[in-house]
Amino acid sequence: xxxxxxxxxxxxxxxxxxxxxxxxxxxxxxxxxxxxxxxxxxxxxxxxxxxxxxxxxxxxxxxxxxxxxxxxxxxxxxxxxxxxxxxxxxxxxxxxxxxxxxxxxxxxxxxxxxxxxxxxxxxxxxxxxxxxxxxxxxxxxxxxxxxxxxxxxxxxxxxxxxxxxxxxxxxxxxxxxxxxxxxxxxxxxxxxxxxxxxxxxxxxxxxxxxxxxxxxxxxxxxxxxxxxxxxxxxxxxxxxxxxxxxxxxxxxxxxxxxxxxxxxxxxxxxxxxxxxxxxxxxxxxxxxxxxxxxxxxxxxxxxxxxxxxxxxxxxxxxxxxxxxxxxxxxxxxxxxxxxxxxxxxxxxxxx
Numbered sequence: 243x244x245x246x247x248x249x250x251x252x253x254x255x256x257x258x259x260x261x262x263x264x265x266x267x268x269x270x271x272x273x274x275x276x277x278x279x280x281x282x283x284x285x286x287x288x289x290x291x292x293x294x295x296x297x298x299x300x301x302x303x304x305x306x307x308x309x310x311x312x313x314x315x316x317x318x319x320x321x322x323x324x325x326x327x328x329x330x331x332x333x334x335x336x337x338x339x340x341x342x343x344x345x346x347x348x349x350x351x352x353x354x355x356x357x358x359x360x361x362x363x364x365x366x367x368x369x370x371x372x373x374x375x376x377x378x379x380x381x382x383x384x385x386x387x388x389x390x391x392x393x394x395x396x397x398x399x400x401x402x403x404x405x406x407x408x409x410x411x412x413x414x415x416x417x418x419x420x421x422x423x424x425x426x427x428x429x430x431x432x433x434x435x436x437x438x439x440x441x442x443x444x445x446x447x448x449x450x451x452x453x454x455x456x457x458x459x460x461x462x463x464x465x466x467x468x469x470x471x472x473x474x475x476x477x478x479x480x481x482x483x484x485x486x487x488x489x490x491x492x493x494x495x496x497x498x499x500x501x502x503x504x505x506x507x508x509x510x511x512x513x514x515x516x517x518x519x520x521x522x523x524x525x526x527x528x529x530x531x532x533x534x535x536x537x538x539x540x541x542x543x544x545x546x547x548x549x550x551x552x553x554x555x556x557x558x559x560x561x562x563x564x565x566x567x568x569x570x571x572x573x574x575x576x577x578x579x580x581x582x583x584x585x586x587x588x589x590x591x592x593x
Contacts, residue, residue: 265477266325269484273316276492283495283503284309290506295518298364298443300357305499308353312491314346319487323480328408335408340393344386344421351425352382355432358444358451365441385421429455442521447498454494461486 284306291302299305320326321338332338356375398414410418433452439445465483505514 261324261326263477265481269325269481270320272485273320273488276488277313277316280309280313280492280495283499286503286507287499293502293506293514293518295502295514295521298361299447299498300360300364304353304357304360308350308357309491309495311346311349311353312495314342315350316484316487316491318343318346319484323484325480325484336390336394339398339408339410340386340390340418344390344418345383347422348383348386348425349379351429352379354451355429358432358436358447361441361444361447362436362439365439365444382425385424389418389421426455426458450494450498454490457486457490457494461490 287296287302287305290296296302296305318338321328321332322343326332356378359375393414398410429451433448433455436444436448439448461483464486502514502517505517
């Protein structure tokens with residue numbers, strides 16, 4: 243049986259395993275159950291964005307952006323892996339095959355790269371948010387935008403008995419893979435450049451990034467094998483691919499931020515303060531760098547805080563100079579008093 247799929251007239255493919263099975267709904271329930279605390283945790287990150295620990299992680303806004311990209315990626319996996327029948331907004335093949343997954347995957351990789359770059363700069367006492375980051379994001383999004391735009395004017399569908407399916411043709415699969423591959427290679431290059439870091443925060447993030455890059459590689463291999471053997475159309479195949487993507491997003495988030503979020507939400511403020519202090523004493527230069535400064539996207543508020551921080555530094559420097567001058571004054575007064583005493587003794591001996 244075939245049913246309508248998108249405005250262009252494509253139809254759903256008859257798959258070996260039908261959608262809307264209990265296994266699909268079980269996987270959806272797992273994803274929703276994992277998404278609720280995930281959203282709460284990201285809300286806690288935003289509420290505690292002034293914390294030095296989260297600012298030293300590259301900035302809360304980059305973390306929130308990658309979390310949102312991850313959720314969109316998971317949603318597109320549920321649709322493209324045919325877990326459920328395409329009804330309503332799910333009928334748009336172009337939206338779910340190109341625009342949403344392409345943008346999500348691109349932003350997830352790009353924001354991860356920016357976080358690592360920001361952490362490296364903070365560990366080297368470089369504090370300026372540069373316009374080059376915006377240019378980098380725009381350039382990285384450009385291939386995805388071009389690909390999706392070209393697809394909107396092309397026949398990218400797989401055909402079966404002259405019926406267009408909501409599946410990519412073989413040539414388009416190769417094209418999509420070639421567009422996504424550079425993001426992967428850039429991330430590999432960045433983590434290669436950041437090897438052997440001494441800053442504990444950056445070295446931990448480096449190890450975590452290597453781990454979930456390996457998971458991403460495994461997912462890509464599984465997806466390629468599943469597509470080649472058509473096992474991705476079966477219940478075990480499609481559930482394994484979507485479950486792997488969920489684990490990639492959720493588990494690595496909790497591994498990196500689970501304990502700090504727990505301290506912020508359920509423990510006294512002093513425990514999070516002690517946690518940050520221990521990291522600072524352990525040599526976390528990035529954490530020490532942002533301890534008294536606010537790291538976020540440029541704004542009027544940022545300019546105010548930057549001016550306030552500079553004024554505070556100037557005040558402390560002037561106080562040190564005043565103390566030094568007062569000490570020198572006291573020493574000179576002591577010398578003058580000593581010379582006056584010697585002069586009086588000399589006059590007394592002459593009389």
